[in-house]
Amino acid sequence: MIEVFSWPTPNGHKVHILLEECGLPYRATAVDIGAGDQFQPDFLAISPNNKIPAITDPEGPDGEPISLFESGAILVYLAGKTGRFLPRGDRARYEVLQWLMFQMGGVGPMLGQNHHFRQYAPEKIAYAIERYTNEARRLYGVIDRRLAHSRWLGGDEYSIADIATWPWLRNWKNQGIELSDYPALERWFHAIEQRPAVQRGIQVLADRRKPITDERAREILFGSTQYQRR
Template identity: 60%
Template sequence: MPIEVWTWPTPNGHKVHIALEELGLPYTVVPVNIGAGEQFRPEFLAITPNHRIPAIVDPDGPGGQRIALFESGAILIYLAEKAGALVPKDPAGRYACLQWLMFQMGGIGPMFGQYGHFHTYAPERIPYAMDRYAKEVQRLHRVLEKRLSETPWLAGAEYSIADIATFPWVRLPERRGIDLARFPAVKRWHDAIAARPAVQRGVEVLSERQRRGQISDAERENLFGSTQFQVR
């Protein structure tokens, strides 16, 4: 039976779409329109108490039992281990992969997300916050540049879930004021991933539902307002 993917076309959602396409695992998409507040519906909260996409339900989990998972990094590890691919087999390579996966989860995702919030979505311009996160985005690109100047992929010689986790956040760099020409190793890596057919399929998942134009007041409330802080 296919894996259910509860998701929306965001960088974190695209991580899982890409991994499933790369691994050739069958899946069905359950759209969760986060701008419309669908992440707060009981059926989604039954899968993830954190009301954040993505989440998955695999009817054929460990021991043939159903398993539900949230947190995109945990999902990527699960999918890679289920398929036996996209994580290096040697111990050193495996730990390098997990290290750079955690770097994305704890650094790139949150910091790039805060850049987007204060530069695009915040109702007021806060120069301190804008400057802080712009500098952090630049710094994190420098970290990637150093690593990718030394190895073809983040984990080393092999393309892995560390690359899959990071690519959707580095994609569309103009949204973060980044010129990838200033980071040639990152650009080489980015372009190689973007050319992969599975990646191209992955980023097209729910692309027709991608937000266009300005965020509405209702979307702002569902994404950033008091709604997300209600006791459930």
């Protein structure tokens, strides 16, 4: 059974959703990032960047165990393991992978900064809020233009590119976005939202998450604890 070390965040939801879509047996182990679980030695042994999610699979390549960190790498691995949600043909495969990389390199980091400065920063910095709100709008526009000509991000079939991107857009209201401004994206968003596996995936560990309000959690997530050598 695959063990997923995770927390109910967009990056965690990616893996939860794909596991539900594939029907693979798994166990979700909570890594409470507000309590500092991500800095524990056992977790760092499989996720040296102290970020969720990470997985261990006792039946990895050639039947040998494997552990993986980085959500994009995990999605590619699980898609390869099951033969689902990543095309086999080279051209179609690269079409999906470029949009997966777009999420990993653009959507995730930029919307993460948007969340930080709009919701979590101890002081409201107008320049940062404007910068990352504008960048969110730009990225939504890129996705909308793509989906105006393609049913799914990677082409004709639902894929790990869609699974990776959708959780990051769930907080569109808090990102300063009006979803109706992006009609093709809105159609795609609701189509994914209605998938039973997606609905199950976003409930994984959902009862464990709580608003980040106490100063200790804020320090762990955003303060000097993050930058200690380990």
